[in-house]
Amino acid sequence: MRLTAAIAYDIKLQFRHGFYYAYLVISLFYIALLQFLPSSAREMANILLTFTDPSMLGFFFIGGLVLLEKGQDIHNTLFVTPYKPEEYIFSKTLSLTLLSALSSYMIHVSQFGFTTKPLLLMLGVVMTSIFFTLAGMGVAFRCRSLNGFFFLSTLVALVFVLPLSDYLQIWSTPLYHLLPTQASLLLLRSVFEPIPPLQWIYAILLLAGWSGLAFLWARYSFRKFIMLQMGGDGP
């Protein structure tokens, strides 16, 4: 099937570009960092790091990937084949999500072993990664350079990390309950503080809704900024 082949080649590409090594190094760094914290702070730190892994890393790594492809003008050749934009978007998202899930799981197990029930946690990681990767992709389609991407994406990312201020008990507003980050944190925390079904259903629906929006936006950005520029006068 085309989508599975595309995902396999995307994983291979990420491997060739050292993404797997980068994630390994970052994960090992996180694990080391967690070792130095007193056990009272370890749960909270673990949640925070597990949150940044699929969200922020996914967000910035997809930017790197898309801009790398833009730099090589690869879209000119990819989209004169039966490859559908939707398949491209799914393949990029799922391949990076796999990477996030692997590294988050590794970090979690390194701290808490196999004693926890990480089902909701991993669901949280996967859904968070899907949302942030789609959002980062939409931003990256619109940017010409890595600098432009970092500027624009930092602005976008800022909005989505705001709910951390609630988790860290700095400041809070009920509006946070509408942001996907709130749902992510809820799912990630559930591994330590079990939550009632209504809450995790709310979290899953909210993340799914935001992911749907992010997908539509990524596809729109793709049509507008990639398709229309194709076959242009090159670099």
Place this chain on the structure above:
Amino acid sequence: MVEVRNLRYKYPGSKDQVLHGLDFSIPQGEIFGFLGPSGAGKSTAQKILIGILKQYEGKVTVLGREVRETKPDYYEKIGVAFEFPNFYGRFTAMENLSLFRSLYQGTTSKPEELLDRVGLAKYAHTKVDNFSKSMKMRLNLCRALLNQPEILFLDEPTSGLDPVNARLVKEMIIQMKTAGKTVLITTHNMQAAEDICDRIAFIVDGRIVLIDSPRQLKVEHGKRRVRVEYRKNEQIHQEYYELEGLGTNQEFVQLLGRERIETLHTEEATLEDIFIKATGRKLE
């Protein structure tokens, strides 16, 4: 194979009309060339034909389908190579071709065979980052041929190629035609167009100003006469004679018998001359 009627196009968000009503058709098995100066709209026309730009006005059918309504499966049937060959630099030639091959559902050719045809078999396992422009151009042709397309769209297929490889690519295009495929090429290169195209269309400012076979264009627009150069008293002399009734032209026949002839040529116009005459513009 290709039918275009009154094709007009404007890029979204731009005021300028780029194509002002193109009309042409390409029968199966023909090599058809678009020639024209920079900015004439050749690539735009090609992007419409291959289904990238869909907001056009007029009628454009390829393989019996209105291009505006085609879906990505349209690309199962056509082959496209843009002027700039783009690949994943960290993948080898073979990995790149295998990747692209996996995107097709229909029958595809073996990458090894294609690489061999363009003289790249030795470099199958070299990373494309280490390829020269000429190697990438040939790899790009392989990529466009992977799905055994009925019709091939090539933008500047010989640009950046040395004469030997340019000839190889031209020969491959002619082989495609022999196999009954249709080829549309876009180029600045008059010589390449003259060598391989059955018909060419001159495009200037989004309009087709001339469309015919290179031979017919040259016959119609060339001067129908011969130029004779001969040497007399250590000096070169030139004479011109009308082609009409040349064999019975006494002056010409006597000249041939009397003088030491150095050269003898019909005065065909080059495509370049015809182009300049038809458009008042140079190609470059």
